[in-house]
Amino acid sequence: MSGSLQPDALDEATRSALRRFVLSLADSKRILGIRYSDWILGAPSIEAGIAASSMCQDEWGHARLLYAMLKDLGADPAAVEHERSAEEYASVDALDAPFPDWAAVTAGMLLVDGALTVVLGSFARGRFEPATTRVPKMLAEEAFHRSLGEAWYRRLALSTAAEAQDRLRRATEGVLPPVLAWVGASDGPAHLLVEAGAVAPPAELLAAYREDVRDCVALLGLDVDAARGSDSWDAERGRGPGRPDVDAIERARGDRNRMLLVE
């Protein structure tokens, strides 16, 4: 399959599948930004907090670009960003609750942020023209998130402190099932995107993701090839069941300052 895929050339089913896909990426980045922001203060060092601050700015910038992409697909980005309930959010369910400690932030950087990057990378290499032009800059910024996540993951996994390893193992075991289900989504809309050449097939995405994180999680004695995705799936939103906590959604929508909203 060759040639770029323009938004106005899509049939309605493919357009709808692409809306779900882009919305899930955008919502995931917005919620991930909130989760990182919780650790700007309280990170293990000032430098780690500054890095968290930078990453949450990156994630919100990426989310804004992805929400804007929805306009090409027949959705109103302002309404999507500011008027949806928590139940309508399509963020990967691994981000539904705040990160309880730095080990969870570390797992989030490597395993959740990393999953978004694997999928975005495929989107950038696909045929959907807006993605091929807008996503590469995101990927360049994500390289830092990946490096920081891996460095911290290795440090905690190889720590002589059993509690550091235990916390990281719990966080890893908690996020892998929903993330694997999200990366390897293979329902009808997901297949439409593959047929359109917008992203690689689910098996290919899963293989790339597993390759990406295999060595790190193995440090804890975990086998990402044996790990399986969650069974439950919400096909309408393209994620598992559940929703992010209400506080995060109020922050994402900017509820407390709606009267000051300027668009």
Next chain:
Amino acid sequence: MREFVYDVFARRERGEPLAHIGYVDALDDATAKIYAWKTYDEQSWFEMCVVRRSHILPVNRTDGPFAEGGKVDP
């Protein structure tokens, strides 16, 4: 966690001298590079480098931060 001091050097444009612009505490070389890039982001640097302070050899001073070497926090 053990941390080390890394000194940060940068130049704004090709041909400019590499200047000492600050330092970061970091776990290792990988985190030092990220922390430096994210902490000293007030400029669009042409080039930035980090050096673990304990690897800097003072030539003429026996006092000051470089003579003391990089701290190692327990």
